[in-house]
Amino acid sequence: xxxxxxxxxxxxxxxxxxxxxxxxxxxxxxxxxxxxxxxxxxxxxxxxxxxxxxxxxxxxxxxxxxxxxxxxxxxxxxxxxxxxxxxxxxxxxxxxxxxxxxxxxxxxxxxxxxxxxxx
Amino acid sequence: xxxxxxxxxxxxxxxxxxxxxxxxxxxxxxxxxxxxxxxxxxxxxxxxxxxxxxxxxxxxxxxxxxxxxxxxxxxxxxxxxxxxxxxxxxxxxxxxxxxxxxxxxxxx
Numbered sequence: 001x002x003x004x005x006x007x008x009x010x011x012x013x014x015x016x017x018x019x020x021x022x023x024x025x026x027x028x029x030x031x032x033x034x035x036x037x038x039x040x041x042x043x044x045x046x047x048x049x050x051x052x053x054x055x056x057x058x059x060x061x062x063x064x065x066x067x068x069x070x071x072x073x074x075x076x077x078x079x080x081x082x083x084x085x086x087x088x089x090x091x092x093x094x095x096x097x098x099x100x101x102x103x104x105x106x107x108x109x110x111x112x113x114x115x116x117x118x119x
Numbered sequence: 120x121x122x123x124x125x126x127x128x129x130x131x132x133x134x135x136x137x138x139x140x141x142x143x144x145x146x147x148x149x150x151x152x153x154x155x156x157x158x159x160x161x162x163x164x165x166x167x168x169x170x171x172x173x174x175x176x177x178x179x180x181x182x183x184x185x186x187x188x189x190x191x192x193x194x195x196x197x198x199x200x201x202x203x204x205x206x207x208x209x210x211x212x213x214x215x216x217x218x219x220x221x222x223x224x225x226x227x
Contacts, residue, residue, distance in 0.1 A: 035216065037163075044204075044206065044218060044220050045163065045206055045208075046218065047215070047216040047217060050216075059214040062120075095163070097163075099216075103216070104151065104153070104169070105153045105208070105210065106153075106155075106216075107165055109162035109164070111162055
């Protein structure tokens with residue numbers, strides 16, 4: 001069974017750093033892309049970026065380029081999303097999701113990680 | 120950048136009603152369009168891919184159609200468990216994978 005299991009909810013202060021994770025299982029982690037999607041409170045879905053764990057090829061949405069870093073450790077089938085300096089506006093639910101090589105759809109999703117940034 | 124415009128942003132319908140949601144792309148995207156369902160407090164779920172193909176295990180009351188710039192998502196007979204927000208997503212301009220703004224479906 002394909003599963004993407006994300007790390008737990010985080011509460012941080014502005015200016016702090018954070019790295020959240022997404023562990024894949026039940027499939028070949030290095031043969032699919034992993035994408036990250038943001039959902040701000042009460043808002044829609046926003047695509048942030050994708051990574052191919054097989055060779056760490058990473059692409060970012062222009063809206064998120066320079067704001068976050070996406071990485072992966074294929075030895076432990078885990079992808080990451082990190083911030084070096086959080087802002088209150090980063091408060092959101094973050095989902096990871098799997099995409100096939102063709103990059104056409106998100107077929108399996110993680111349960112989401114809620115990030116709250118507040119002073 | 121390709122913009123995806125969904126309408127309506129919300130709707131209220133009775134159980135058994137036919138529900139239709141539209142998604143318009145700012146340029147021709149062929150059939151490179153998917154539909155997702157997001158129930159409250161849950162992750163999105165893929166329902167329709169390539170504009171009209173039903174994902175495995177998805178009830179047949181859900182369907183999609185369209186190509187080019189205009190797409191339609193239909194629930195043939197609305198059920199209480201269909202209460203959710205529905206999103207379209209394009210993949211014509213890879214690796215950009217933009218979503219529409221969403222349509223919230225409620226029971227009247």
